[in-house]
Amino acid sequence: MATAADTLAGSHVLLVGTAEWTTILADALEAHGSSVRTVATADAATAALDDHPVECVVSEYALDERTGLELLRTVRDETATLPVVLCTAAGSETIASEAIAAGVTDYVAITGPFETIVDDVLTRLGQAVRTAERTDTRHDRARQFDATFHDDRTATWVLDPDGSLRRANSTARGMVAADAENATEEPFWTLPWWTDGERAIVERTIEHAIDGRFDSSTVTREHEDGTPQTLDLSARPVRDETGTVVSVVVEGVDVTERVSLERDLRESEELHRVTLNNMTDTVLITDDDGAFTYVCPNVHFIFGYTAEEIHDLGSIESLLGSDLFDRNDLAAEGVLKNIECTATDKAGREHTLLVNVREVSIQGGTLLYSCRDITKRKRREEALAGLHTTTRDLQYAGTDREIAHIVVDDAAAVLDLDASAVYLFNADENALEPVAASNGMGRLDGPLPTRRANDETIPGHTFVADDARFYDDVHDADRLANEATGIRSGAYIPLGEHGVFVAAAGTVGAFDDVLRELTDLLAATAEAALDRVERESRLREQERELQRRNAQLTRLDGLNEIIREIDGALVRAETREEIDRAVCELLTAEDRFAFAWIGDVDPTSETLEPRAWAGTEQGYLDSVSLSVGTSGAGEPAGQAAATREVQTVSNVADRLREAPWRSAALTRDYLSVLSVPLAHDDFEYGVLTVYAETANAFDGTARAVLAELGETIASATSAVERKNALLTTANTRLEFETRDSGFVFARLARRAECTLSYQGGVQRTADGVYVFVTVTDTDIEDVVAAARELVSIADVERIGTDDEAGVLRLRLSQPFLALDLADHGAVLRRATADGETATLVVDVPNSVDVRRIDRLVAETFTDVELLSKRSVDRASSRDLHAAFLDRLTDRQLEVLQTAYYSGYFESPRESTGEEIAATLGISPPAFYRHARTVQRKLFTVLFDDIGVPSAVTAG
Secondary structure, three states: OOOHHHHOOOOEEEEEOOOHHHHHHHHHHHHOOOEEEEEOOHHHHHHHHHHOOOOEEEEEOEOOOOEHHHHHHHHHHHOOOOOEEEEEOOOOHHHHHHHHHHOOOEEEEOOOOHHHOHHHHHHHHHHHHHHHHHHHHHHHHHHHHHHHHOOOOEEEEEEOOOOEEEEEOHHHHHHOOOOOOOOOOOEHHHOOOEOHHHHHHHHHHHHHHHOOOOEEEEEEEEOOOOOEEEEEEEEEEEEOOOOOEEEEEEEEEEOHHHHHHHHHHHHHHHHHHHHHHHOOOEEEEEOOOOEEEEEOHHHHHHHOOOHHHHHHHOEOHHHHOOOOOOHHHHHHHOEEEEEEEEEEOOOOOEEEEEEEEEEEEEOOEEEEEEEEEOHHHHHHHHHHHHHHHHHHHHHOOOOHHHHHHHHHHHHHHHHOOOEEEEEEEEOOOOEEEEEEEOHHHHHHHOOOOOEEOOOOOHHHHHHHHOOOEEEOOHHHOOOOOOOOOOOOEEEEEEOOOOEEEEEEEOOOOOOOHHHHHHHHHHHHHHHHHHHHHHHHHHHHHHHHHHHHHHHHHHHHHHHHHHHHHHHHHHHHOOOHHHHHHHHHHHHHHHHOOOEEEEEEEEOOOOEEEEEEEEEOOOOHHHHOOOEOOOOOOOOHHHHHHHHOOOEEEOOOOOOHHHOHHHHHHHHOOOOEEEEEEEEEOOEEEEEEEEEEOOOOOOOHHHHHHHHHHHHHHHHHHHHHHHHHHHHOOEEEEEEEEEOOOOOHHHHHHHHHOOEEEEOOOEEEEOOEEEEEEEEEOOOHHHHHHHHHOOOOEEEEEEEEEOOOOEEEEEEEOOOOHHHHHHHOOOEEEEEEEOOOOEEEEEEEEOOOOHHHHHHHHHHHOOOEEEEEEEEEEOHHHHHHHHHHHHHOOHHHHHHHHHHHHOOOOOOOOOOOHHHHHHHHOOOHHHHHHHHHHHHHHHHHHHHHHOOOOHHHHHO
């Protein structure tokens, strides 16, 4: 154990005084290793203490001007712990008491030689120094504890050895202000500041300190505002001189923010790690020599290598190639961006990269490379450039098949696939036809057959469902038609309503996202082009239809103009010859048609006899045969006469060698022909034939209009002939005899066993045809009864009777010969039937062809014979008869005929006016009014308009 004197070794001692013992003591101290300084006065001592700190002051009591006691008081004013030993040979109790009161450390009374007590003095000096040191240590510790205890950044609790709370600093109290006052003497870990989950941790930490071990832990408690607070707790034991734990000091540092920052940092590091692992860009760091110092974990995304395999490559040049950039440019710019280069991955595939290079200083690395794979983008750009060219080519395509071939030809460049095809939908066949296919498609799948538009095959289902299909392997598809196909990957995309586009490859999984996008774009471009062609075709068709309709309307307008002119001419015409001439001239006027003619059928020769023509005839009618017949080689006029139907030849040049008339027509520039029968009410008036200098001149509209014109011409001809029949001065009288049992008069005469006579008087009304007949040789009532039994007689009415004959008005339900003859311009003068035979007398004007009337009578009756034919002159009564009849209305004529045949004008009268009125279904005054009106018109014609005929005057 070290002695007190040993404590003086290395210490600094200040000796104050001039006594002899100071020299002895100085030598002894130096002998023990002390550093000694000697001064004579108290002021010198004070100055020395200011200049050099010492561990002990030894002073003589008697000093010059001041005493050692005064020096003591001066020292104590500065420090209470510096050892001060007062030595004196003239000491007393009083001095000792004053010294003790002034705070002297030790008082040494020198009563003998100093040599005898020097060792004791050294020992006492050593004890004083050691005691001062211990006091300073305690004070330092106390100051340190106070500084720690009162630290406003650290919560400090002092615990008893059993763990109960003794005291807490202001920071700790502020942390739990509500509970601080009532928390003392309670076990620290049981206090309500801790959550249930943290209490065991706090208790374990305190128990370790109570056992004499330092311990720490991190716990979380809850602020009064409910927010979590994380504390870093440390507990250390406090021991006394014997080593016994006398207390435990617990310190708590609020590390909530630090924990939050650490958590955020960990999350950031995790995010950084995940980002680096999953980002598509690859980051590489090398030193100046190109050796790798860092490789991003996701390097396999681009290069297919692991990070270790990249390190094994050795340098960046082996990965990206040499001469990637100029170091001088990098030094000048600091960073080089978007350097495009190519690199080959582990599988041998080539990639296009964009590389950024910058100077860095990271863990020995000086160059940072960030690599972005733009292979797909580059491929897309190149494909889009090719697609742009395809789009431009498609703009000039005129047909859907041309579009299909362009799409197939360009698919290899746009899609980098050598197998493609286009099916187009045939609506008439309800089928998809392969109109274009690449050579690669033929190698993989063979010749493509036509597919039905249904769900049985992949193309058919795609088209019907309007659903694009991409197959990684078509052999997995349900609708694969060709099991032996070499196609593996396939794309089937509908082209709207036009068809299906097919792109294929012989490998599985060829269609990545980029290729799918490009295939869709190519198909959409093809569909748009097909839509355009269809739209333009529809517009062209509409334009052609519009032009056709305009031309048709122009022709129709021209035809209407012709019809109007012909209608006017027909109204003005007085004879059939005028009608024929006007029609032919108007049809050929102003170059409307090249040639027109009208001909009649000669029944004897069965040929057409031209009766009128106009235009550029050029001897045509003399050069061709105009035979009537249905042969396809015959002239259209002859066919129209034979079939009684309109005949049209759209192009004379067709079948030129089959019909001789075609050559004759073609040499005269007749390129199309229309022949129209002139017929009205089953009566024929010949054939009108028109020739045009253009093919297809007679379309459906022209055909219909000219056919209607034929009826109009026939009707006008019939009207003119009827008019001329009334006005003509000369007639041919024909007398016929018939045994036709179907003749209505013959049937009635045979059934009633009487003789019937018709002498004119036919009326056509809305109810039917009325005729007046005279009955002889039998009772009139029997004839009425017999008439009512005949189907051909709708009604019978008795008009009047005399002693010899009676008159009946018959309403017929069948056509009557007199009306048919009138339509042809002839007049049935008389008709007599006795049951066996019937005699007919017909007057035919000279303007009417007698043969036509003869043919009409022959066609009406099955057994008829012409008995006589002679000329008669009706000039004396012509004007009177025609003028008078023209002035009468149909009703007036009916009243006149009924009164005449009823014997009203006989003397005496056979029927009264009242009886005739009843027959007509009118009132007697109405009958008398009609009778007087008819008489006035008759006398007006007789005396005012025509005058008295010369024959009458001569008589």
